[in-house]
Amino acid sequence: MSDSCRPRILxxxxxxxxxxxxxxxxRREPVEIESAGSGEEALELLGKGHFALVISxxxxxxxxxxxxxxxxxxxWPSTARVLLSGWSSEIPEDEVGAAGLFATLPKPWDDTExxxxxxxxxxxx
Amino acid sequence: xxxETTAALARLGDPVELLRAESANDLxxxxxxxxxxxxxxxxxxxxxxxxxxxxxxxxxxxxxFVVEGDSDQEALDAFRAxxxxxxxxxxxxxxxxxxxxxxxxxxWRTERQQRLTERTIARLEELxxxxxxxxxxxxxxxxxxxxxxxxNPEFDRLFPPRSLNGSPNPEDIAAELLGExxxxxxxxxxxEARIPHQLAVALxxxxxxxxxxxxxxxxxxxxxxxxxxxxxYELRHRGLDEQGLELLLVSDVTExxxxxxxxxxxxxxHRDIIDNINSALLVVDLAGRITFANPAAEQILGGQGGDLGxxxxxDWFGHPSEAxxxxxxxxxxxxxxxxxxxxxxxxxxxxxxxxVSCSPRLDADGRSQGVVAVFQDLSEIKQLEEQVRQxxxxxxxxxxxxxxxxxxxxPMGFIHANLHxxxxxxxxxERYFEASSRLQQAITxxxxxxIRAASADVSGVGREIDLEYVRxxxxxxxxxxxxxxxxxxxxxxxxxxxxxxxMPARTPTDINKAIDSTANIVHSMMxxxxxVEKDYAELPKIDAYPMxxxxxxxxxxxxxxxxxxxxxxxxxxxxxxxTAVQEEDIVIRISDTGIGIPEADRGRIFEPFFTTKPVGAGxxxxxxxxxxxxxxxxxxxLVESEPGTGTMFEVRLPLDISKGEDDVDAAL
Numbered sequence: 086m087s088d089s090c091r092p093r094i095l096x097x098x099x100x101x102x103x104x105x106x107x108x109x110x111x112r113r114e115p116v117e118i119e120s121a122g123s124g125e126e127a128l129e130l131l132g133k134g135h136f137a138l139v140i141s142x143x144x145x146x147x148x149x150x151x152x153x154x155x156x157x158x159x160x161w162p163s164t165a166r167v168l169l170s171g172w173s174s175e176i177p178e179d180e181v182g183a184a185g186l187f188a189t190l191p192k193p194w195d196d197t198e199x200x201x202x203x204x205x206x207x208x209x210x
Numbered sequence: 211x212x213x214e215t216t217a218a219l220a221r222l223g224d225p226v227e228l229l230r231a232e233s234a235n236d237l238x239x240x241x242x243x244x245x246x247x248x249x250x251x252x253x254x255x256x257x258x259x260x261x262x263x264x265x266x267x268x269x270x271x272x273x274x275f276v277v278e279g280d281s282d283q284e285a286l287d288a289f290r291a292x293x294x295x296x297x298x299x300x301x302x303x304x305x306x307x308x309x310x311x312x313x314x315x316x317x318w319r320t321e322r323q324q325r326l327t328e329r330t331i332a333r334l335e336e337l338x339x340x341x342x343x344x345x346x347x348x349x350x351x352x353x354x355x356x357x358x359x360x361x362n363p364e365f366d367r368l369f370p371p372r373s374l375n376g377s378p379n380p381e382d383i384a385a386e387l388l389g390e391x392x393x394x395x396x397x398x399x400x401x402e403a404r405i406p407h408q409l410a411v412a413l414x415x416x417x418x419x420x421x422x423x424x425x426x427x428x429x430x431x432x433x434x435x436x437x438x439x440x441x442x443y444e445l446r447h448r449g450l451d452e453q454g455l456e457l458l459l460v461s462d463v464t465e466x467x468x469x470x471x472x473x474x475x476x477x478x479x480h481r482d483i484i485d486n487i488n489s490a491l492l493v494v495d496l497a498g499r500i501t502f503a504n505p506a507a508e509q510i511l512g513g514q515g516g517d518l519g520x521x522x523x524x525d526w527f528g529h530p531s532e533a534x535x536x537x538x539x540x541x542x543x544x545x546x547x548x549x550x551x552x553x554x555x556x557x558x559x560x561x562x563x564x565x566v567s568c569s570p571r572l573d574a575d576g577r578s579q580g581v582v583a584v585f586q587d588l589s590e591i592k593q594l595e596e597q598v599r600q601x602x603x604x605x606x607x608x609x610x611x612x613x614x615x616x617x618x619x620x621p622m623g624f625i626h627a628n629l630h631x632x633x634x635x636x637x638x639x640e641r642y643f644e645a646s647s648r649l650q651q652a653i654t655x656x657x658x659x660x661i662r663a664a665s666a667d668v669s670g671v672g673r674e675i676d677l678e679y680v681r682x683x684x685x686x687x688x689x690x691x692x693x694x695x696x697x698x699x700x701x702x703x704x705x706x707x708x709x710x711x712x713m714p715a716r717t718p719t720d721i722n723k724a725i726d727s728t729a730n731i732v733h734s735m736m737x738x739x740x741x742v743e744k745d746y747a748e749l750p751k752i753d754a755y756p757m758x759x760x761x762x763x764x765x766x767x768x769x770x771x772x773x774x775x776x777x778x779x780x781x782x783x784x785x786x787x788x789t790a791v792q793e794e795d796i797v798i799r800i801s802d803t804g805i806g807i808p809e810a811d812r813g814r815i816f817e818p819f820f821t822t823k824p825v826g827a828g829x830x831x832x833x834x835x836x837x838x839x840x841x842x843x844x845x846x847x848l849v850e851s852e853p854g855t856g857t858m859f860e861v862r863l864p865l866d867i868s869k870g871e872d873d874v875d876a877a878l
Contacts (some may be wrong), residue, residue: 102230102690106624144616171619173748192619195625205441 092137092207096120097127097153098169099145107140110196114203125146130154136164137207140190140199143170151176154184165206169194214299215252215276218307241270242688249273253299272314276307279636302829327568347461368462380613407441409433430463468626490585497582498523510564510587512557523667529553529561531715540568540581551588563588588606602835614801617701619695628687635684638675645671698740704731708760714844716753720788722746728763732771740771745788749796752865758839759863765832766800766859773804775855792867795845801858807851815849834867868872 088175095186096107109119119136121127125147129140133198139157143150154166164185171192181189187206190199203209219226227244231237240246277284278484284503285296289730294317295310320321342349350358381724403557409431429445444601446459482489490507492502503511511518511526527535529552536547545570553561566585570578632849649664671677706733729742732744788799814820840847845863 100624101619102621102624102694106627106631106687107688109683110627171616171623193623196627196630 089114089133091117092209093117093119093135094203094207095127095136095139095206097124097139097141097145097150099123099142100168103142107199110199111119111203112169114200115209116207120206124150124156127153128194131161131164137162138165138167138187139171140167140203142172142192143176151180151184154186158183158185167202167206189197212252212299214303215250215307219311219471222305222309222311246271247318248311248381250276251277251293252276252309272318274310274314276303295346302845348461350458351450352456352458354456359455365460367720384439401535409445438466486871489584492537492583492585493580494523494524494537494541494583496539496541498577499579499650507585510554510556510562510585525616526554527552527557535567536566537583538580540570540583544578546570554585563592597836599839601762602832612700614705618698620657622695624695626678627693628691631693632684632687635680638680639684642668642671642675642677708764710759716755718751719754719756719759720751721749721754721759723797724759725763725787727790728760729767731763732767740783740785742767742768743784743786745786747790749789750861750865751792752796754843754863755839758842762836762861763798763800763840765836766861769804769832769859770800770804770857773806774803775804777803777805777854791865792862795862796865797859798861798863800861801856804857806853806855807849808853812849816847 092115094111096118097120098104098107099122101122102124108120109116118139119130121130124141126149127139127141130136133153141150141153150168150170154168157164157166165187167179167187168176168184168189169192170189171187173191175183188202191201204209219228229240231240234682237249241249248271251273267363273292274289275291275293275296276299277296278299280300282300285298288296294314297307297310301789316419343360344371345362346364348363348368350364351360353359431443431445433441433443441462441464444461446461447456450457451457456603484504487504488506488508491502491504492507492511493502494499500518500521500523503513503516508514508518513521523535523537523541527538529535532552534542535552536545536550540546540547548567549565550567551563551565554564555561564585565588566581568581568582571580571582573579645664645668649661649668652660652664704727707727725746726744729744731738733742769786771783774785784803786799788801790797790799811820815833817834820834838863840863843863845861848860848862849857850860851857
């Protein structure tokens with residue numbers, strides 16, 4: 086399968102080690118992975134090309150995860166949105182609702198669960 | 211002198227001292243001597259002697275005349291002139307003269323002695339009545355029937371005769387009359403006409419056994435006075451003779467009784483207070499030895515029933531961290547202290563904190579006689595203080611908890627994922643090793659076909675598992691996980707450092723370091739939102755409680771962060787921390803660009819339990835704890851704030867922290 090056919094996934098986290106671990110877990114997946122260290126950087130990448138899915142951390146300096154995903158929903162509604170957070174229940178419901186999430190995943194995450202979610206969100210399953 | 215006279219005097223037996231008068235003047239001078247027993251006029255011219263003898267007669271020694279022959283006329287003249295006796299100078303002269311002289315001397319001596327005795331008695335009587343009249347005790351002589359025979363003025367003053375004492379009633383008059391009846395009345399009733407009942411009873415008791423009681427009997431008799439007041443009399447009485455006359459001495463001791471009772475009461479009250487106060491009270495002499503310890507002091511010092519007397523206070527004081535205790539300072543240099551904190555070593559060897567006030571005991575000339583010290587065991591208070599501090603510290607950790615959890619959770623997340631991944635790598639590598647060992651086996655057996663197939667299998671597995679990638683990424687995953695673990699270890703260590711209770715004693719503290727380590731916690735726990743900008747001056751170390759100061763910095767930093775977040779949630783928080791040395795102080799300024807504090811609240815922010823945060827978000831103790839910690843260090847904490855612009859807290863700590871502490875401790 087060529088790269089151009091693979092669904093593109095954008096990982097957003099201010100913690101490079103988290104990005105690195107996520108990539109590691111997804112390396113066998115039939116997806117193309119990009120990563121961003123902040124919401125602003127993510128929006129920049131989203132403006133350059135289509136992504137099937139954005140997986141974002143919640144707590145980051147500047148823009149938070151749900152803020153980013155709400156913007157993604159507004160500008161790129163066909164891009165699926167997944168929030169990765171240790172305390173998603175603490176985020177105000179209206180903010181979560183505004184982001185129109187496909188799923189929320191816990192932190193620490195389970196590789197199998199994340200792969201499964203990605204497959205479903207990217208329409209691979 | 212005639213030979214016969216000399217012979218006659220020699221017959222007197224006892225030696226006779228003779229003094230000769232040659233003239234009337236001589237005689238007048240000689241008889242002035244009171245030891246002259248007799249004047250002998252030996253055949254003198256009678257006519258000339260008459261005047262002289264008349265002068266000598268009054269009270270003087272007797273004179274004996276010697277006259278010539280048998281002349282009766284001469285003898286008669288001699289007697290007329292005042293002679294005590296007359297002797298004829300005749301045939302029996304030598305025998306008669308000694309007899310006459312001895313008789314005259316005997317008489318004269320007897321008379322003189324008697325006169326002297328009478329004078330002495332008269333003088334003693336005079337003295338006696340003066341004493342009786344003037345003595346400050348009532349004195350009365352009472353006869354066996356209870357009749358008051360005689361009184362002195364003081365007795366009359368103490369117990370005035372009834373007839374003088376207001377309007378007499380019939381019974382008084384009857385008693386008065388009885389009092390003048392010589393015999394037969396009963397004692398108590400009789401005396402009661404004059405003296406109070408209780409006194410009369412006491413006296414009648416004394417009378418009953420007067421025959422056996424020779425010495426003074428002394429009794430204290432309490433009497434209710436005419437106005438209902440309590441009076442006390444000291445009563446002494448003793449029998450005077452076999453007929454039952456009795457001497458009664460009454461002193462009004464109401465005043466001195468009252469004073470001594472008052473003194474007893476005061477002493478008892480003082481004793482009660484001293485014995486029952488919770489504070490320990492110690493009196494120490496100038497040599498530092500205990501002269502008094504109350505029960506509370508004995509309890510702390512481990513004594514009982516006054517057995518601490520004479521012990522040296524050095525036995526309990528002198529912790530290695532102190533040059534000398536406040537009590538010793540007071541003993542040695544007269545330095546007063548109020549509520550100073552020091553350490554005391556109990557009998558079991560434990561050092562306990564005490565708060566002590568001591569002052570020198572000065573005599574009338576202002577010289578120190580020793581020291582009075584009052585102290586209290588502060589162990590419990592210190593424990594409570596430490597608990598409050600600890601609680602507040604835990605509360606501020608609670609405010610950080612979310613940040614901590616997040617900070618721990620991120621590394622936990624990737625370590626967890628990496629572990630999972632590495633176990634997959636391990637499975638892949640096992641497959642590769644199995645293929646490799648099969649190839650090894652084939653080479654050993656030497657079958658070329660088998661070797662070729664095994665080799666292709668090794669390459670196949672290697673490609674399948676992406677061997678190069680696994681090899682390098684395994685190491686990378688290990689390294690990153692290690693870093694994550696290290697980060698968690700740091701966070702936990704920071705937390706533990708911060709939540710650890712302080713050392714009981716001051717330690718030399720680097721303020722910049724203390725702020726740094728606190729700022730690190732805040733930064734690492736809230737790094738998403740907080741950036742601490744530092745501008746440090748070089749600071750000398752000061753003796754302080756570093757954990758307490760860190761808590762102050764923590765509170766101020768967290769407050770700053772919250773103030774900025776409240777102002778603008780999206781921006782990164784910049785907190786400026788500046789340190790400097792100004793005059794005698796180290797100055798720490800922590801400023802934020804947050805919402806600021808309204809002027810109305812500014813005066814109350816250091817009050818305990820004052821908070822503007824929602825219920826549950828803050829204890830309201832943060833700044834009040836800061837305030838008391840800084841005060842404890844002898845420093846000050848000030849605030850400048852502009853609503854909407856920001857707040858600056860300024861902490862000033864004296865370079866010589868010990869200067870300010872005693873005052874503060876006094877307030878504890």
